[in-house]
Amino acid sequence: MTPTKEEEYSQQEAQLDDLYREVILDHYRNPRYRGSLPAPTVSREGYNPLCGDEVTLDVTAKDGVVVEVAFRGSGCSISQSSASMMTEAIMGKTVQQVESLFKGFTAMMQGSEDIDLESLGDLEALAGVRKFPVRVKCATLAWHTLQEALQALEEGKG
Numbered sequence: 001m002t003p004t005k006e007e008e009y010s011q012q013e014a015q016l017d018d019l020y021r022e023v024i025l026d027h028y029r030n031p032r033y034r035g036s037l038p039a040p041t042v043s044r045e046g047y048n049p050l051c052g053d054e055v056t057l058d059v060t061a062k063d064g065v066v067v068e069v070a071f072r073g074s075g076c077s078i079s080q081s082s083a084s085m086m087t088e089a090i091m092g093k094t095v096q097q098v099e100s101l102f103k104g105f106t107a108m109m110q111g112s113e114d115i116d117l118e119s120l121g122d123l124e125a126l127a128g129v130r131k132f133p134v135r136v137k138c139a140t141l142a143w144h145t146l147q148e149a150l151q152a153l154e155e156g157k158g
């Protein structure tokens, strides 16, 4: 019998290191900064058609600093926990710091060894997802949505 997508995903998740899995499940069950902002500077939506994951990200920036952030969405545990970890990582950071986090995280997900994992905090837990190339898109969805939001911020489009 061919496993369903859900069965396949839970098998993949079971293969993650225990520590990584715990961090991912903790963010999935207790998402940080989940919700929406009443008047965000920018709001962007992202969609991962491979898995059906959706993430909407609201960001308020003031003087080049992320002062408020919120996300909402639906999808697999990796996509939603990644969004939660990301909001926690970028809150209170300057746009430049956020861009460097984006680069570090993307490099990690592309398999680069030349990165400072310590600087990524909980995000390091997603390194285990590299074993499952299809799921990398789940882990990077929120970040690509963030990148669009940052571009809009830079262009002053809101």
Ligand code: ZN
Pocket: 048, 051, 052, 053, 075, 076, 077, 078, 079, 137, 138
């Ligand atoms: Zn997914």
